[in-house]
Amino acid sequence: MFGAFFEEHYARRKLTRHLFHELLETISRAVNMIEYKDTNHSARVALNSLRLAREVGIDDQQVLAQVYFAGLLHDVGEVGVPDNLIYKKGKLSEEEFQLLTTHTAIGQQIVSQVPVLETAANLVLWHHERWDGTGYPEGLTMTEAPMLAQIVSLCDAFDNIRRGGLFSIPENWENELHRFASIQFNPLLVPPLIELTQAGRMDDIAPAPEDDAVILALESEESVMVRLREDYVGTIVNFLLTLLEAKHMDSAVHSKRVARLCEKVGERMNLSELELQTLVIAGNLHDIGKVGIPNSILDKPGLLDDWEYRVVQKHPEQAATILKPLRGFGDVAETVRYHHER
Ligand SMILES: [Fe+2]
Ligand SMILES: [Fe+2]
Ligand SMILES: [Fe+2]
Structure with a gap:
């Protein structure tokens, strides 16, 4: 699904080993946040x-x-x-x-x-x-x-x-x-x-060395890695969006809409395939930091008080934190970190 992105940021840089390690680290960060x-x-x-x-x-x-x-x-x-x-x-x-x-x-x-x-x-x-x-x-x-x-x-x-x-x-x-x-x-x-x-x-x-070995075993099994590499970037996007959907459906629907808009705007600007894919990924994941914000704040009908507002303001930074372990996602992490700057 995100072939050009994977090619540029993983395959070309020879980062296709240890995908499980970074995926695990990202999953752990997202889970610890919720x-x-x-x-x-x-x-x-x-x-x-x-x-x-x-x-x-x-x-x-x-x-x-x-x-x-x-x-x-x-x-x-x-x-x-x-x-x-x-x-x-x-x-x-x-x-x-x-x-x-x-x-x-x-x-x-x-x-x-x-x-x-x-x-x-x-x-x-x-x-x-x-x-x-x-x-x-x-x-x-x-x-x-x-x-x-x-x-x-x-x-x-x-x-x-x-x-x-x-x-x-x-x-x-x-x-x-x-x-x-x-x-x-x-x-x-x-x-x-x-x-x-x-x-x-x-x-x-x-974890003891023998505990780490279970992840290494997954990474050394070629058939496992072939399946993971097939759509690695899509897997990450789907995993995180499914998490956000469970947490707060509106935010997930909004994110997918933003991704589609990004794509349309990008096409108008004649961006390259790689730039387009980066934009779509960032659009999908820009609000992923909201998995760490209580629903009582996300769903509050009226205005937020000062404290609640400060909690919500953390979500771009939290999104960048979740994406940090992904070695090929540097550009995406920077984009989501600054999506509320004016
Ligand atoms: Fe349980
Ligand atoms: Fe439990
Ligand atoms: Fe946001």
Whole structure:
């Protein structure tokens, strides 16, 4: 889709290796921006899932990579759920609960924008399924849900228990795990998780060299990279726009409209193919920094107060921050950074 852009900024500069590294960094930045609660939760779930998967004998690096990405992105669909539900302390009404459950399917939708992460996208869909079949969205029993989903689901709950969420007392984490084994969790996964934790091998969010290896494994697999390179720039644009759509549909619709206008104006100006593509990408992504702005501000009907206005003013800089890891996107990042200058 953006062939001239990819050719100029990646192929010609020989930057077609390590695409996963920069993509991962960009995804992490965007996700951290929307997750204004405990930003390390996703990182811990990702690395803990990876460690537990290895511990139970999964050694295929490609499979481990899917587990890692699923852990990192398991709650990305929360971007499409109102903040007051995610932070609500008391019991949710039936209607609120139904709304909350949609974060699994929204997450799957977002993650599946990246070709080669289809497995991770399915694990994201299933991370609230339970062993006894009372989970959501599909009510699969855990014998139906794949082992990989059971791992991510357990590590997610484990992290919440350890941080005192889910009405639990962190010191009792071991009892809690035993209590929910065979109800919520695969009972076979609980003992290895406890052993790893007691050995001090869980919860560290600094990736070890063997953790980094899962990304390298993706990058060294030629068939994976061929698929990623096919439409790498389009993948990034689609991923970020899908994220923005879930966060704030109006902003995403507006962005696509701006991209189309940019293209028309550019054509009138007889810009080159490369310049046109740069403009279209920048048009699509100029407001991506809004993923980090609360909906209460984005949707406020009247005038913004001073503080709210200052929050909104950060979105061009936030957009540039999200795009920074992408080595070929320097021009685009500069364009979005200055789109509100006068
Ligand atoms: Fe979740
Ligand atoms: Fe979570
Ligand atoms: Fe803007």
